[in-house]
Amino acid sequence: MILKQEHAGESHGNKYIANFFGIPSGIYINKNFIYSDLLKRKNLFFSSNRTLKELDNFFFFNGLINNITTKNPISLEVNNNIFSENVFIPEIFVFRPGHVDYSSFLKYKHSSVRIGAEFASARNLIIKSIFGSICKQILNLFNVFICSDVFFIKNFKIINFSVIDLKKIKKKHNFYYKNLIKEKKVNSQKGDSFSGAIEINILNIPAGLGSYLKKIESIISEQIFNFKSVKGIEFLNSFKRFKYYSSYYNNNYDVFKKKNIKNSFFLDKKNGIEGGVSTGFPVTFRIFFKHINTIFLSNNSFNYLNNKECLSFSERSDFSCILKSLIYLENAVSIIFLDFFLEKFGSDNIIDIKNNFLNFSKFLRKKKIV
Numbered sequence: 001m002i003l004k005q006e007h008a009g010e011s012h013g014n015k016y017i018a019n020f021f022g023i024p025s026g027i028y029i030n031k032n033f034i035y036s037d038l039l040k041r042k043n044l045f046f047s048s049n050r051t052l053k054e055l056d057n058f059f060f061f062n063g064l065i066n067n068i069t070t071k072n073p074i075s076l077e078v079n080n081n082i083f084s085e086n087v088f089i090p091e092i093f094v095f096r097p098g099h100v101d102y103s104s105f106l107k108y109k110h111s112s113v114r115i116g117a118e119f120a121s122a123r124n125l126i127i128k129s130i131f132g133s134i135c136k137q138i139l140n141l142f143n144v145f146i147c148s149d150v151f152f153i154k155n156f157k158i159i160n161f162s163v164i165d166l167k168k169i170k171k172k173h174n175f176y177y178k179n180l181i182k183e184k185k186v187n188s189q190k191g192d193s194f195s196g197a198i199e200i201n202i203l204n205i206p207a208g209l210g211s212y213l214k215k216i217e218s219i220i221s222e223q224i225f226n227f228k229s230v231k232g233i234e235f236l237n238s239f240k241r242f243k244y245y246s247s248y249y250n251n252n253y254d255v256f257k258k259k260n261i262k263n264s265f266f267l268d269k270k271n272g273i274e275g276g277v278s279t280g281f282p283v284t285f286r287i288f289f290k291h292i293n294t295i296f297l298s299n300n301s302f303n304y305l306n307n308k309e310c311l312s313f314s315e316r317s318d319f320s321c322i323l324k325s326l327i328y329l330e331n332a333v334s335i336i337f338l339d340f341f342l343e344k345f346g347s348d349n350i351i352d353i354k355n356n357f358l359n360f361s362k363f364l365r366k367k368k369i370v
Helices: 031-039 049-053 101-108 113-119 122-140 166-172 174-190 216-224 238-243 322-345 350-366
Strands: 004-008 015-021 058-062 074-079 145-153 196-203 230-235 253-258 261-267 283-289 300-303 308-311
Touching (some): 004 122, 015 122, 031 122, 031 322, 074 122, 101 113, 122 322, 196 322, 216 230, 216 283, 216 322, 230 238, 283 322, 322 350
Antiparallel strands (some): 145 196, 196 283
């Protein structure tokens, strides 16, 4: 693996410090692009107050000169503007059903449930978001784009649904907007949360990335399941394939004639990955989320200090993690595909990488492969 990341810091502590290894030299990094991505984390629609209060101010102190990469590790610091050393964090001894409290206590024997609970916070994903935003900018140089949509929320389906700007949602998707308003109102009253699914699309990925030993689907799945609410991933409508014969899904290689192009190959049913290797067609997969277990409702539980039955504590919570997960997943996938990209086309400097990429593109055109 060429790209690596190391970071230190508590989820809602004083600061995060991180190092990104493997980024080639000679690439201009647009910080405004990164801030724009981080702003998408703070989706106002289902976010808790703490998410909105914590500013994502960061600065690079290594690996960039005049915003251009040097091949040295890119080091950064993210400060927490609402952190205070004088704030007392109360100890909690009651487990919340469905949360990480219980399993964390069994493994690490913390003195308070609160310590393990913070392990499950999404705040630490800010580091992956920044790293992924850098990787996304590099992929964009080669016309490779990664985009995401909400596939469904709770029990109503959404297709091609942009959730970045609520005003645009209301204008273009009024029906879905009304459903979201209804869900938020109902869950605000009940103190509950709900689940959903996201669809990721990777466009203009070159053929030949990955291998049968390092399959793209395997690496994607491993990284995606690091997100704490993810419970399933589906490539190419795989969950419905059991209904059909294999002949329905097998790709047909049809030779056809085009002006100035002879014997070009065309995949009848486009599949972006075959045998763990990219084919040059778009890669599409869906990610399924569970509901958020941190809710305002109390459940039956017990106090592990005295083993007495009691109700679990309730606290602030997002109503759903679906909307803010879009940018997390886009950037996580950007890291994965840039790693495959650099593995094939080189990783020292952007000039050599572009030359290798152009030579490979010429080879495909020479062989009349579409």
